[in-house]
């Protein structure tokens with residue numbers, strides 16, 4: 001990724017005298033061509049600028065020294081061609097930073113134009129489509145596709161070791177029952193094609209909360225799920241609840257992540273922060289954390305829906321709190337309080353193998369429900385889909401993906417051989 005950033009780095013030096021008043025960028029026009037999108041900034045005088053690309057998500061950053069933004073360019077939400085959005089911010093020392101949020105990766109080219117016709121000075125940025133067919137020839141069979149990875153589910157059994165967590169009136173310790181449930185969930189995830197579990201805590205020992213996050217990140221987790229069992233002084237309180245990080249927790253956390261750049265340098269939403277200035281880092285981290293919380297809420301809602309089938313939940317909606325283990329800026333994170341260990345009947349249930357298994361199944365269904373429509377690119381889950389085109393038959397599709405016809409039908413719950421163009425079939429793993 002860094003290599004690409006460097007490769008995309010271009011320098012253009014104009015004749016702007018450093019002592020001049022700031023140049024004003026007072027308009028932008030966009031055009032979408034079949035092979036590129038052109039962005040033209042109207043400027044009040046000649047400028048110099050630098051340009052670099054950022055990936056995941058794709059962005060192009062344009063820095064213009066000694067410049068400021070005109071009123072008409074303050075907000076530009078209009079999506080044209082490859083540009084989804086244009087944002088601007090004034091940096092230290094009067095550098096104007098313009099960020100183009102892109103639909104997909106682009107090859108940028110930029111140049112300035114002197115006044116001509118009805119226009120004054122302009123800065124032109126062309127975003128060229130990257131020819132995918134040249135980069136990697138179209139593959140004929142799924143087996144030749146680039147290597148796909150498993151979706152990684154990090155399962156965190158709360159507490160452990162010196163920290164027993166909540167203790168029930170019958171002596172049941174939270175750390176023990178949540179580890180049992182976590183192990184059961186891991187076993188279920190293991191059986192799912194295209195999914196891999198990571199148990200953050202594998203035995204009766206304590207792991208610091210930040211370390212739990214770091215283990216998940218090192219394992220490339222796509223989801224972080226922390227399992228707990230509530231304790232409360234009122235024994236009557238019962239039912240499970242599902243938490244995600246609150247925005248308040250997130251915003252104070254952001255400061256922390258920024259302060260610990262060396263920790264966050266490995267990844268924050270796919271963006272390296274160590275070589276960015278603070279303002280950009282903050283903007284990027286904010287976007288990343290916002291997206292992550294949104295994803296977390298969706299997973300959590302799925303999970304809560306499944307847990308409701310097991311009995312009345314404590315709260316009927318997803319709760320938000322500033323739990324440290326939920327503070328990954330880039331991994332959707334959910335904390336499940338499976339039950340109240342302080343409630344006598346729930347304490348008994350928490351010890352019951354069948355109930356532990358039901359809880360694990362409910363969480364698995366919640367995870368599957370979410371990733372069925374949000375499989376991360378590059379995972380088996382994302383690849384195992386086929387959109388029905390004219391002329392497709394079930395037999396052809398089964399042959400093409402090397403699965404039996406019955407398996408394909410069963411996997412998709414198909415009762416007949418009829419297919420509808422545009423529908424999506426899920427493809428079971430090859431050879432199954």
Ligand SMILES: [Zn+2]
Nearest residue numbers: 158165228229
């Ligand atoms: Zn707990």
